Amino acid sequence: MSSAAQKETRKAVAELGDKYKYGFVTDIEMERAPKGLSEDTVRYISAKKGEPEWMLEWRLAAFRRWVQMKEPDWARVHYPKIDYQNAYYYAAPKSTPLKQSLDEVDPKLLETYNKLGIPLHEQMALAGVAVDAVFDSVSVATTFKEKLNQAGVIFCPISEAIRDYPDLVKKYLGTVVPVTDNFFATLNSAVFSDGTFVYVPKGVRCPMELSTYFRINASETGQFERTLIVADEGSYVSYLEGCTAPKRDENQLHAAVVELVALDDAEIKYSTVQNWYPGDEDGKGGIYNFVTKRGDCRGRKSKISWTQVETGSAITWKYPSCILRGDDSVGEFYSIAIANHFQQADTGTKMIHLGRNTKSRIISKGISAGKAQNTYRGLVSVYGKAQNARNYTQCDSLLIGGECGAHTVPYIESRNPSARIEHEATTSKIAEDQLFYCLQRGIPQDEAVSLIVNGFCKEVLQQLPMEFAVEAQKLVGISLEGSVG
Amino acid sequence: MLEIKNLHVAVDGKEILKGLTLSIGAGEVHAIMGPNGSGKSTLSYTLAGRAGYDITDGSILYKGEDLAAMPPEERAAKGVFLAMQYPVEIPGVTTMTFLKTALNSQRRARGQSDLDAVGVLKLVRAKAKALNVSEEMLKRALNVGFSGGEKKRLETLQMALFEPSLAILDETDSGLDIDALRLVAEGVNALRDPARAMLVITHYQRLLDYIVPDRIHVLAKGRIVAEGGKELALELEAKGYEHIVGQAA
Numbered sequence: 001m002s003s004a005a006q007k008e009t010r011k012a013v014a015e016l017g018d019k020y021k022y023g024f025v026t027d028i029e030m031e032r033a034p035k036g037l038s039e040d041t042v043r044y045i046s047a048k049k050g051e052p053e054w055m056l057e058w059r060l061a062a063f064r065r066w067v068q069m070k071e072p073d074w075a076r077v078h079y080p081k082i083d084y085q086n087a088y089y090y091a092a093p094k095s096t097p098l099k100q101s102l103d104e105v106d107p108k109l110l111e112t113y114n115k116l117g118i119p120l121h122e123q124m125a126l127a128g129v130a131v132d133a134v135f136d137s138v139s140v141a142t143t144f145k146e147k148l149n150q151a152g153v154i155f156c157p158i159s160e161a162i163r164d165y166p167d168l169v170k171k172y173l174g175t176v177v178p179v180t181d182n183f184f185a186t187l188n189s190a191v192f193s194d195g196t197f198v199y200v201p202k203g204v205r206c207p208m209e210l211s212t213y214f215r216i217n218a219s220e221t222g223q224f225e226r227t228l229i230v231a232d233e234g235s236y237v238s239y240l241e242g243c244t245a246p247k248r249d250e251n252q253l254h255a256a257v258v259e260l261v262a263l264d265d266a267e268i269k270y271s272t273v274q275n276w277y278p279g280d281e282d283g284k285g286g287i288y289n290f291v292t293k294r295g296d297c298r299g300r301k302s303k304i305s306w307t308q309v310e311t312g313s314a315i316t317w318k319y320p321s322c323i324l325r326g327d328d329s330v331g332e333f334y335s336i337a338i339a340n341h342f343q344q345a346d347t348g349t350k351m352i353h354l355g356r357n358t359k360s361r362i363i364s365k366g367i368s369a370g371k372a373q374n375t376y377r378g379l380v381s382v383y384g385k386a387q388n389a390r391n392y393t394q395c396d397s398l399l400i401g402g403e404c405g406a407h408t409v410p411y412i413e414s415r416n417p418s419a420r421i422e423h424e425a426t427t428s429k430i431a432e433d434q435l436f437y438c439l440q441r442g443i444p445q446d447e448a449v450s451l452i453v454n455g456f457c458k459e460v461l462q463q464l465p466m467e468f469a470v471e472a473q474k475l476v477g478i479s480l481e482g483s484v485g
Numbered sequence: 486m487l488e489i490k491n492l493h494v495a496v497d498g499k500e501i502l503k504g505l506t507l508s509i510g511a512g513e514v515h516a517i518m519g520p521n522g523s524g525k526s527t528l529s530y531t532l533a534g535r536a537g538y539d540i541t542d543g544s545i546l547y548k549g550e551d552l553a554a555m556p557p558e559e560r561a562a563k564g565v566f567l568a569m570q571y572p573v574e575i576p577g578v579t580t581m582t583f584l585k586t587a588l589n590s591q592r593r594a595r596g597q598s599d600l601d602a603v604g605v606l607k608l609v610r611a612k613a614k615a616l617n618v619s620e621e622m623l624k625r626a627l628n629v630g631f632s633g634g635e636k637k638r639l640e641t642l643q644m645a646l647f648e649p650s651l652a653i654l655d656e657t658d659s660g661l662d663i664d665a666l667r668l669v670a671e672g673v674n675a676l677r678d679p680a681r682a683m684l685v686i687t688h689y690q691r692l693l694d695y696i697v698p699d700r701i702h703v704l705a706k707g708r709i710v711a712e713g714g715k716e717l718a719l720e721l722e723a724k725g726y727e728h729i730v731g732q733a734a
Contacts (some may be wrong), residue, residue, distance in 0.1 A: 007496070182516075434575055437572065439556070439557040440533050440561055440569075441590075441647070442558050442561035442587050442590040442594060443587055445558075448690075451578055451582075452575055455577025455626065456577055
């Protein structure tokens with residue numbers, strides 16, 4: 001990876017540094033669907049996107065299913081009932097025509113990106129990171145398309161892919177996370193407004209890290225992005241996703257779906273740094289993050305690796321999973337979940353072993369501070385035909401202060417006697433003697449907490465692209481500032 | 486350098502130090518000896534500013550400033566170093582990272598600029614060799630799985646690195662065999678300096694064969710009960726604490 005590419009990403013994450021500096025709102029005229037959710041809303045969105053008939057039908061089928069579904073309540077999170085009729089499901093900057101060069105983009109939008117630390121102009125010039133920036137619902141500008149085109153890599157807004165590559169989209173959309181999968185995924189299927197599509201052709205190693213920044217801007221707008229990444233035989237792609245949202249008193253819903261497909265010998269590495277607004281110190285406001293992320297190791301010897309650093313959101317409900325269908329396929333899940341103040345995180349993974357000699361590895365680091373509740377929920381399931389399946393799970397929890405909670409809920413199912421499943425779990429506290437030792441050597445308290453927590457998370461941080469990891473470390477420290485009295 | 490007057494310290498409401506008075510000048514090495522429970526560790530933690538060690542009376546002046554008013558990290562930046570009896574483990578944080586973070590934190594507090602990784606590495610390497618601290622040790626997580634000797638060598642390395650004005654060595658000999666003790670003592674002796682004061686806290690006379698103090702104070706029941714030159718250590722060794730403490734009482 002070019003260092004310029006990482007420099008850019010690094011800069012973007014570095015900006016996450018100064019507390020929650022993203023509490024700004026960009027004043028741009030928005031075009032919205034009427035409030036509420038009905039078949040008409042779905043038709044409105046589909047029409048706005050200029051979608052073909054098959055896509056509209058797909059959405060409507062999802063909507064009809066959704067109205068019969070019940071919101072799940074099994075997670076260890078508590079929140080007031082969401083009124084789905086009291087939200088907007090589509091918001092787009094009014095002045096945005098389809099397909100455009102950067103010069104045509106509203107300068108105010110570009111300013112927003114600058115505040116986010118992802119100056120697109122600069123990126124065009126010097127960085128190797130292609131950014132498909134999602135501003136509320138419409139992808140505003142996609143850079144680096146040309147270079148990727150030369151390699152045969154498709155990286156574009158999913159709305160564009162639906163028009164330009166309908167066969168690929170039809171072939172894979174909804175095949176990993178079915179329309180009927182769960183309440184939030186089904187809702188997303190009905191109303192998703194945009195997202196990212198990536199296709200890496202056979203034998204191609206994607207020449208750059210792909211990166212998307214999501215940002216929820218308009219108030220009372222849910223964001224429902226949809227991401228589909230397909231790695232064809234023998235290909236490789238690494239994808240970085242960073243998320244922020246402005247400060248608001250009301251809660252906002254975010255229900256994304258991410259589908260990954262890895263064919264024979266293909267590898268997908270998907271990294272997330274999630275810093276959605278977590279609400280204030282009294283628990284007011286913040287994002288409700290209900291996300292379905294799943295990867296399908298469809299081919300032999302394929303590999304999917306999830307790495308996530310979750311520091312934001314009032315509520316996190318997220319289980320990036322791997323279906324290990326192909327023989328000898330590998331699934332990995334590396335996670336850091338930090339919950340401070342009144343944040344609630346219920347996150348983990350599912351590793352579904354279907355093929356022979358499939359391997360999975362789960363490393364989860366949960367950090368709780370303030371009055372936060374942090375739950376690891378994970379499933380390892382070995383099916384009858386998964387001869388010699390292997391899983392290793394390590395779940396470590398770190399508590400800061402006496403009012404927070406850490407919970408570990410592992411589910412293990414094995415229908416094949418040759419399976420080997422290991423589970424290790426620890427819970428620890430930042431010890432007073434560790435803090436004193438740091439202080440005595442001149443390290444101030446907040447920095448000492450950051451140092452100790454980063455040490456605790458090391459195995460996961462190492463999975464991030466190196467320079468990106470440096471800045472993620474800072475984020476880890478900042479999200480815990482003042483957590484030790 | 487250090488001027489302690491009538492110091493009373495309570496831990497959990499229980500008075501441990503009961504009117505301790507002690508003065509150390511620049512360039513001097515003083516030893517505090519005393520039986521278990523006499524308040525030796527309480528004194529070292531109080532000087533370093535550990536939470537929970539409440540000064541109820543008396544004063545501590547360090548270079549003419551009120552030490553008790555400074556938070557522990559400020560004391561460190563101003564040159565107070567405590568080599569701990571039980572150095573703590575910090576999993577996942579390499580020793581080198583820790584040294585760099587500490588060194589730069591102190592520099593920043595003093596208004597100096599950060600040293601980059603290469604600069605820190607050079608500095609550490611130059612000091613590590615004499616203390617037999619290997620590159621491999623510097624890459625391991627701080628004190629995790631270190632032997633007793635390795636831990637104490639690393640404490641001494643930090644002392645060499647931070648170049649404190651006042652170094653307090655709390656039971657540096659505990660957990661060391663004779664070879665390790667000699668190595669650590671040599672490291673400490675190399676740091677004797679006209680501008681530096683040292684306070685060596687120990688239960689046994691053994692350490693003072695290697696680090697020879699200018700003055701010895703005997704601490705018992707929270708007070709200094711006897712003082713003298715280095716020969717006092719031998720007397721203690723020969724007659725035991727009971728004898729001296731009993732005499733003072």
